[in-house]
Amino acid sequence: MDSSRKTVLLTGASGFVGGAILHDLISRDLFNIRVATRQHGTVPGAPFESILFSRLDAGQCWAKALEGVDLVVHSAARVHIMNEQAVDSMAEYRKINVDGTLNLATQAAKRGVKRFVFISSIKVNGEGTQLDAPYTAESVEAPVDNYGVSKLEAEVGLLKLAATTSMQVVIIRPVLVYGPGVKANFLSMMRVLDKGVPLPFGCINNKRSLVSLDNLVDFIYCCLNHPAAANQVFLVSDGEDLSTSELLRRLARSLGKRAILLPVPERFIRLIASLCGKGKFADRLCGSLQVDITKNRNLLGWVPPVKVDDALIKTAKHFQGASVR
Incomplete structure (x- = not known):
């Protein structure tokens, strides 16, 4: 050492x-x-x-x-x-x-x-x-x-x-972290989009904050070093909030596909999900969860270095490479 x-x-x-x-x-x-x-x-x-x-x-x-x-x-x-x-x-x-x-x-x-x-x-x-x-x-x-x-x-x-x-x-x-090697619901979304399966989310106009691995680790590095980070609490995101429908469209584009999103009203999605015992899953798909990272900018001078579309492309390429293997 x-x-x-x-x-x-x-x-x-x-x-x-x-x-x-x-x-x-x-x-x-x-x-x-x-x-x-x-x-x-x-x-x-x-x-x-x-x-x-x-x-x-x-x-x-x-x-x-x-x-x-x-x-x-x-x-x-x-x-x-x-x-x-x-x-x-x-x-x-x-x-x-x-x-x-x-x-x-x-x-x-x-x-x-x-x-x-x-x-x-x-x-x-x-x-x-x-x-x-x-x-x-x-x-x-x-x-x-x-x-x-x-x-x-x-x-x-x-x-x-x-x-x-x-x-x-x-x-x-x-917030929800995505990037190369992501699992759970984000991986499921990529699999469905890659297959061109129609999804009933064309009418979802919520907003959700996400954070890419690259932006998260960059912020962690900032917090390791910056004097003003001492004894503080921070929320972290990409700084751009997306609706579920917009996320699906941009993720599909990153995969080289076109998202087929059917205009099903949100109340029907929630009803069906509830009947299937998936009410919490519907909440994540249809509800909003946003964070404000103004504190990060003002106190630490930190701005997310990686744009959402670039992070999605990196995630999609890893997924496609893993699928080939």
């Missing part, structure tokens, strides 16, 4: 977002990088150091991982699960997302870590907004599900820790 450089500890590097953070940090070549992993030890020749850990809860000792560390990016979490199977899901979320986070942060503060960047979630704010009434970083938190509650509880604990120690905390709440 280069003793003249700051050392960053990254958790969650095997995940969709964490992997992108690791790639971004490597490409910048500005830090010593240490990755906390449960999968393998140090890889010979890798541009980062791997430290094995056994569990992400209150019982984990982070002494070895935190040795000489200046900055922590904590992206590991028990993520939102659509079809929850745990008997007590709140307890499971708290064990990882609250107790595990605060255990790591407390040990980091004791070892002199200067800044702790926590990747939270927009679900801390809630599940949706009125049209053109976006969440801001100052909006009252109103999580609906256990995942969102656990992230808020972690945030509260981290800010209390920042108030009583010298370690700075930065909280980042991303």
Whole structure:
């Protein structure tokens, strides 16, 4: 390790977002990088150091991982699960997302870590907004599900820790993240559009904020370095909100296809979805969820560097390349 450089500890590097953070940090070549992993030890020749850990809860000792560390990016979490199977899901979320986070942060503060960047979630704010009434970083938190509650509880604990120690905390709440390798509903949309299947969303005029991987990791890097980010909460997006119909059209264009969107009234979509037990899915397709990133611009001078269409093209190309393989 280069003793003249700051050392960053990254958790969650095997995940969709964490992997992108690791790639971004490597490409910048500005830090010593240490990755906390449960999968393998140090890889010979890798541009980062791997430290094995056994569990992400209150019982984990982070002494070895935190040795000489200046900055922590904590992206590991028990993520939102659509079809929850745990008997007590709140307890499971708290064990990882609250107790595990605060255990790591407390040990980091004791070892002199200067800044702790926590990747939270927009679900801390809630599940949706009125049209053109976006969440801001100052909006009252109103999580609906256990995942969102656990992230808020972690945030509260981290800010209390920042108030009583010298370690700075930065909280980042991303909206829906997309990019190469995206899964879940975004991947399903690409598959359907790629096949040219007609979709009943031609009349959906909502607005939703999204954030590409490239814009998210660029903002995380900004928050690692900018003095004004200390002990702040930020929402992050691409800075351009899209309706579901507009997203489908632009994503189809990125795939080299034409979206076939049927003009089905929103109330019928919601009715059918409700009858099929998919009411929450219809809420995401038809409802609005917008965030205002003015604070990011004013306080940090940060503007999303990647345009939405460029990010969609990058995502689509990766999807098509994976499909060929």
